[in-house]
Amino acid sequence: MSGNIIVVMNQKGGVGKSTVATNIAVESALAGYNACIIDADPNRKQGTKSWIHKRVNGKYDFAQIESRECYGDIFDTVQARAREHDIVIVDCGGLDSTESASACATAHLALVPIECDIFDEQGELLGFSSDPISEMDNMLSRMKAGNRTLKTATILNKYPTSSFAKNGVLTRKYLTERTKNLRPLKQTLKHSNEFSKAAAYGAGVSEMGSSPSAGQVQLVFKEIVELLNEE
Numbered sequence: 001m002s003g004n005i006i007v008v009m010n011q012k013g014g015v016g017k018s019t020v021a022t023n024i025a026v027e028s029a030l031a032g033y034n035a036c037i038i039d040a041d042p043n044r045k046q047g048t049k050s051w052i053h054k055r056v057n058g059k060y061d062f063a064q065i066e067s068r069e070c071y072g073d074i075f076d077t078v079q080a081r082a083r084e085h086d087i088v089i090v091d092c093g094g095l096d097s098t099e100s101a102s103a104c105a106t107a108h109l110a111l112v113p114i115e116c117d118i119f120d121e122q123g124e125l126l127g128f129s130s131d132p133i134s135e136m137d138n139m140l141s142r143m144k145a146g147n148r149t150l151k152t153a154t155i156l157n158k159y160p161t162s163s164f165a166k167n168g169v170l171t172r173k174y175l176t177e178r179t180k181n182l183r184p185l186k187q188t189l190k191h192s193n194e195f196s197k198a199a200a201y202g203a204g205v206s207e208m209g210s211s212p213s214a215g216q217v218q219l220v221f222k223e224i225v226e227l228l229n230e231e
Helices: 017-030 047-057 075-084 098-104 132-146 167-178 194-199 212-229
Strands: 004-008 035-040 066-069 087-092 109-115 151-159
Touching: 004 017, 004 075, 004 098, 004 212, 017 035, 017 047, 017 087, 017 109, 017 151, 017 194, 017 212, 035 047, 035 075, 035 098, 047 066, 047 194, 066 075, 075 087, 075 098, 087 098, 098 132, 109 132, 109 212, 132 167, 151 167, 151 212, 194 212
Parallel strands: 004 087, 004 109, 035 066, 035 087, 109 151
Antiparallel strands: none
16 A cells, blocks of 8 residues: 555544544554655644644654645645655645645545534434535535545544443434445544543554554554555
8 A cells, every 4th residue: 555645624623633633644654654644734733733743852752654734735745745655644624625625636535533422312413503514525525526536434533432322323324324425434433531641742542552542543544444445
């Protein structure tokens, strides 16, 4: 596998874009791939931007990952990094941003993290004047029209840990039945403080030792690789 570009994005902030992007980058490096992560969200001072700075300036011997910050039309930059790396992970903002549009024009996978808490116990969207899921689904259709090789998926992040919580199952059902481009991965990331603890050091959870969260990230990465390798 070489030159694969994964764009992580969502219209809504706080859904775990940086958590997903940074941990996929780390898992790529730990699996032996030459990995690069690009922060392409100009509206955030924290997230991946902060993670990169902590990792670069820290004293810990973590897996080697090239990191960059790049904004605006990033098409050429993303392509250039893909020519030199096995996997390039791009952390973008909204799907309607210049960064997301230009990155997805050359990407292989658009990955949208979604939290289950935007749905109620009946599987309906909570508190939105419009339907952000349908809006993102339509935007991804337009992106795929311009890039015929682009694959799309969602990852359910901060998945409920309680077996009594129904919104995780109902969120998966909603996305599977009502969208074309936001079908969830089988694997999920459950809510855990391990992610924020690792991010404080500029690390991924798999670099902090064995944990349930590390096991989840490893399974997510395995599924992403399988998706990228599908014909």
